[in-house]
Amino acid sequence: MPETLRSVVLAGGGTGGHIEPALAFAQCLRRHYPDVRVTCLGTPKGLETQIIPARGWDLELVPAYPLPRKANLDLVRTPVRMARATKATRKVLDSVSADVVVGFGGYVSVPAYLAAWRRHTPLVIHEKDTPPGVANRMGARLTKWIALGFEHQQEAGQSGEVVGVPLRPAIAQLDREATRDEARKFFDLDPDRPTLVVTGGSQGARTLNEATFGAAAALGAAGIQVLHIYGARNDEVVAPKDTGAPYVSVPFVERMELAYAAADLLLCRGGAMTCAEIFAVGLPAVYVPYPHGNGEQRRNALPVVRAGGGMLVEDSELTVSYVENIILPLLSNSAELAKMSAAAGRYGRRDGDEALLTLVEKAVAQAGAK
Template sequence: MRVVLTGGGTGGHIYPALAVAREISRQEPQATFLYIGTKNGLEAQLVPRAGIPLEEIEISGLKRKLTLDNLKTLWKFVQAVSASRQILREFQPDVVIGTGGYVCGPVVYAASKLGIKTVIHEQNVVPGLTNKFLARFVDRVAVSFEESLAYFPRTKTVVTGNPRATEVIHGDAEAGREFLGVSSDKRIVLIIGGSRGARAINEAALDLVPRMADDLQSHYVYVTGEVHYEAITKALQEKGELPRNLTVLPFVHNMPDVLAATHVLVSRAGASTLAEITALGVPAILIPSPYVTNNHQEKNARGLERAGAAEVILERELSGETLHKALTSLLKDQERWASMRERSLTLGMPQAAANIYELMRQ
């Protein structure tokens, strides 16, 4: 089987695509892959690391109001469709799978016009512009949430879950602890702002640092995001001696192992993150990004909150004090933690990648 994957910009689009690739490889070891992305997206780093060849096209996203830039974007789209056609003709895939981000648009559209089987996956409750556009052209649509069914043609849409869930269930908690240098008698509190980091979470985490020494039963792992790492480490140095129970990292490439060892997660509410934590049953304190289209992260997070699997702090309410209060309450209440873990697991779909594999085989 020959498979083209496309999805770009952020880890939330790329990691699900890579998870699908790994599931296909498990099912069909002789499968061959090609990834089509952009040179500016995170895929330029993550895809080669996964050992998958990457072809680059030039494309940018549409603005939500009429501007001159949109006219330029439409012209880029036409050129990107032409470039995608050439790549697809040369590779001759059996299927093209898109996982979101504007790079998917020309690639999946070109594939549909060439008569190649096409599947798109939507991670969020409210779909993005690209997947809304592509839905009319593709063969099948996979969604992570039941609520998303209303946005797509019902006859071709299936709830599969997010394939990132399948990826993390293979994580090794012992390997995660070894990587972090944390012994098995310590709880791990993982604070992370997504693949590119989040300024608001970083600021709250900085304020939280002096209080970490009061909780020696826990080890705090603070992932700043690569673009923020230098500034954060400088700010931490200015605070003087850091708590011994704190590890600061710019990025974590072996996230399944680290998540498998995590007791409580503090993070944004991207769809891939929620798929990961519900597959593993990790209780979470979620700070949805208010800067995303249709406020979809808050919609994602509120679903977990209603189910009793997470606590939500809006960014405008976030501070070192509110984060400390939420963490202390959860870490000191083992019964509540266990309940959140159990309810989180009921939401998980660890078979998601296999579901998408079956969907593309139909």
């Protein structure tokens, strides 16, 4: 293992699914190497410009561009622009004397991977999706150090070492039961009522919103309270009133660990980051995979559903009637929820950041031994 890591560059941007594991890993680096220089790469238009500096991490902006669907080493619909982006990224690696580049996917990762390869800098790639994104498929041709988030990725034929997904300490260390009263007080919820938390991710999900709002009266009549995170793009939403139980609706929640602690059951999509978090904290969930794309959200949720830790419903089948006839009775069945919680917790893991660090240290040590 290296005696110390002096400078680590993290590449991952565009969406929270790329940014959050990168920042969780940054925290892990600082715990083990207090003096390490951590530099995050981003693009001017990415969500990282809002998140990374606000959390106190250094952000270097480099040009990056959308990728063609087929991954190859030249990528080359725009060879001049890609060369420019790679050159700019290499300047960043040189300026911070990078020991290693750790990539989490997204547009910004492509020039980072190419710059690391040309600079002969150790490159470690973390992938949590099935199938992997275009950037990481390309990057995997440049390094043998591939970290996977879930066992089902390996079972599906992806190459790499399963390490889990780096999670923020507030989630990785969450004790849901011990934090429940604090969490419900934080959201102005009743401490003793069965609680449904609904989230479609940072931007929301119309299907989840419409089904839950439509069932609000029935949920309230049954004594079930709701924390509904309806998404930043849905400011026109009007929350139900006078349902007979608390119904708290907000566009966004910064402290998702408290939302998880408040919940008896989560109604959500099946994004890899969401799945990693709720598996880890042992939260039962009803998964409604995003109906477009290549089916990765279904694949993310299916293993824990098969293990008894959740339920899966198609987007087209999530209706007001489904919430009233399936989800509502489940929320009234504390014994079944406890079984589901235990099953989800057995599938999850909380040490993804530490396991990834071990792999990064191996990559750096092997490069130094050459």
